[in-house]
Amino acid sequence: MALTPDPDGRLACGRDAAAVWDRAVAGEPADAHERGCPHCTAAAADARGLGALVQRLAQEDPEPPPSVLDRVMVAVRTELRPHDVLTLPSPHGPARLSRAAAAAVLRHTVDAMAGVRARSCRIEQADDTRSGDPGHAVDVRITVTARFGVDLASVTARVRQMVAAAGEQALGVPVRRVDIEVVDVFGDHW
Template sequence: MAVERSGAERVEPLACGRDAADVWDHAEAGVLDEHELTCPHCMRAHADHDRLGGLVARMAAEPLRPPPSVLEQVMGAVVADLRPHELLALGPDAWLGRPTAEAALRHVVDTMDGLRARRCRIEQLRAPDGSGDDPAAVWVRVTVAARFGVDLASVTARVRQMMISAGDRTLGVPIAGVDILVEDLWEEPA
């Protein structure tokens, strides 16, 4: 007879009918009963518990050494956060951090069915006189991954329209154009 645990799948008992988790709990507490001390199936479960406990203890005692790539990624993020962020001019006395605007526009892509944003870069175009005092339009370049089989022409046109609308209405940044580069595909599992 299988034992059903709350929130878990059904677990088959040991050949003697006992639940291995109960044997482990009894071994942990030091209260094995007569059956568990003499039954070969329970003794094997108890021995497995001891071996696993020893392995876990040895692994816990080993110092953690993250791969160099993790350290590089963390340090890159820290250094990037320390750099002054470039600002987008919204008006004579209004500015918006470029990373904030880029994150908002990536979110627009992520809400679309069939696309996932990878990177987004905003370049502010300067006013004709080069002053940049008045809000100038921006150009957005976004890289995406697309679901295999999606109509790329249709979905990228919708994303382009939504990004232009979000830039103007939500961020207050007029978007002059959007370049979309599809750099990867993914397939939904069957």
């Protein structure tokens, strides 16, 4: 039966759990207290068992399944997909920001407002290839829930204003358009 040390690293008997573990792993003999104490003997047994397991695993030569490399490469390529990032203007050249991170900032902005909560947020970045402009402006589509009884026109106008301000001030990207869809209502108990 393993006994968990206190947050300060001491066993229930008062002994330092790390010192008991270190002696057990090193194979040093236990003193009279450690030999008779159920807390110390359990900690020493845990240490020896873990040490044996680590030794056994270190000696194994694991063979990964053939699909591991393929799955890793898919994950790497997914991370590098340009449609998953926003390009932001910067004095040092274009900077990139994850769409998921940007959406989280905008959802947090909405969640901080009274009477409304964000559900989802999708950000699309314009690319005006006709003028040669890389098109840093974004269009935001956000779904929200509103408190029952609020003036939806007023709430959505505030959401639009706050999302545009957060996009430009917090993210550094101009917001061209904000589409808001109210998908649910909630009561005061939420």
